[in-house]
Amino acid sequence: MESKQILDIFKEITRIPRESGSEEQITAWLLDWAAQRGLEAKRDAIGNVLIAKPASKGKENVPVLVLQAHQDMVCEKNEGVQHDWAKDPINYVIEDGWMIAHDTTLGADDGIGIAACLALLESDLPTGRLECIFTISEETGMDGAEAMASGFFTGKTLINLDSEDEGEMFIGCAGGVNTESVLEYGSVAAPKGAKALQIRISGGIGGHSGDDINKERVNTVQQMARFLYSCPVDFELASINGGGKHNAIARECAAVVFTSAPEALAKAFAAFGADLQAEYRLSDPSLAFESKECAAEGICIEHKAARALIAALCACPHGVYAMSQDIPGLVETSTNLAAVHTAAGKAVVLTSQRSSITSACNAIAAKTAAVFELAGATSRHFSPYPGWKPNVDSHILKVCVESYKRLFGCEPAVKAIHAGLECGLFLEKFPGLDMISFGPTLRGVHAPGEKLELASLERFVKHLEDVVTSFN
Template identity: 45%
Template structure:
């Protein structure tokens, strides 16, 4: 197929094709909310919003089914907005570019937004379909799910009438889930000290790219590469052989996304440049050999950088590399009761050096 509009059921894909054109990063759901309210108006359905920005659309029961219990169909408006570094895409205005590979629908260099765009599309298709026979329906669309379930927590008593809810935010067709993982976010702050860079030093960028990334809940069991972990592994190897100072480390962005890219800006003695490059190349080959079955696009590159005046001192450099190298990522425990079910996992999600501290974000489930 060359277009998702050829997919079945057509109503679902019609709405998903419209939704993917609408900016809807977490905490910026204004446009998608307008779309939902306009949809309700065109369909002649009652709609309302609350203080948090959640939207509720009501569809009356089919004739003869008025006494059936109200069913709430719930999805969230926002999406995780992530893109590859080299991709030019403005999530505040640009539509998601689609590509079809075999029987899979993907985005071109960005997140697809099927979480939970497809859930919203399913609910809209049910609201629009005139041929379905059903009891009363309430379609609830919440805001800011991806960064902390803000809309769900802000629901006030009386906004909904229904007491039976189907959450349309899952991964497996034909599967009904009756429970949900708990989770928590952790921010680790490491104080760092900087000093003036002295001596005959070269400045280089070590960059990790080409990884699949993915959702820290859905994809964590696949052992996809984490750019921050792989970068820290390379840095740890380099510092065994070279006099290395860190200037900056950047990787990841969202707490629930497995980092696809990470970079380190480093300073080394000019006499150590070739050794650094050899180490990055050698370790990069080892890493690719290990993760090639799941992440064949992995790359580790070294490029020249502009000179800088300050770098982390030796102890801060050691502490930060060691911490990143030691922090866990991935599946920590599997369920004893349900085969194949991840029970405990953690995502090393983000690292930044800002002023006199390094901040590291972890997301655990």
């Protein structure tokens, strides 16, 4: 199996729309792919796909191995970029040993996992029965894994191909939950003579709310709230909108305010921007600040509610909350202030919490809700998913570590991850399932600029091939 072959399959996948929740085209493509090769395949009601290959001659007694990737991808693009996620292929380039999409996400998370599975299914490598599972909507709540029937696959050992540091074997993951807080407010007319001013923070690096939460990157929603909370110039808030997906760190945020002193407010915002650029000069070197007068309907959020919203966004915890006491360097508990949107008398704030300890996850989710409750909002928690507790005595871990040492002459790192993997959900339905997760090196997943390191892909392919052929 060559890494070029996997890359070619992945390039084909980049042409197939597969935004979370709209996976119909990739699902159909996978089933068609299996049909063309005469492979056993099925799709369940929600859209999960299984494609299986029988054991090679002489390998009939080898236990079934399940390989798993997710069909969907996070669809993010830079502002101003034209890209229709329902039909446009992803634009990528190969640059300095990386495959990279500059203006959008690349979708190597987890398209490269799909490609690796298909290459294995297509190969004539000597293996036991392989069952490749492709779930849907992993990125928006793991709906596919959650809805999967407990008999969907038969194997008792699963390799998840959805982690992103080659040379690292993952044997545990965080659980999580999302929290939505809604503050209802009345609207009032803008003060007479006041001018509408739009202020905007952009150029944050953003990133994944699990993997990147410990990188101290700017959260533009929280920083906008910080400015508005301490703004020395009187204003009324008309709107505040920033962030996007629950699992992405907010890269942009804009607010529209009415003020009788637009120049003074713009000046204060510029001074704030200079402070912030200094604070985040290493983590977010492209932070930008802009204020301009704009045409806005003369309607504002009633003052008290606006003040409460701003204070809550400012006070809301964001970032690493606790480090693991068991595994050095592992973020144990974190929370992400993901997005705020105001419209039609409602401010909706989306946050997401993660922890390797379920009770700690519930505690940080409650703390976040409490902040918004103080502001008069009501909160709901949704899409919880369980964590996956490490098992250092795992058989597949032994197989993978021995293979890695044999191939590359060094030990892979064995780690747990501060992000959700579908493994936690599989464990609930397939008790005793022996699992591991690994993949090639990806950087900047879930944000425009996502990239795949080609040298790591080569090592990953060698390792995967060795593991599936030596597994017994």
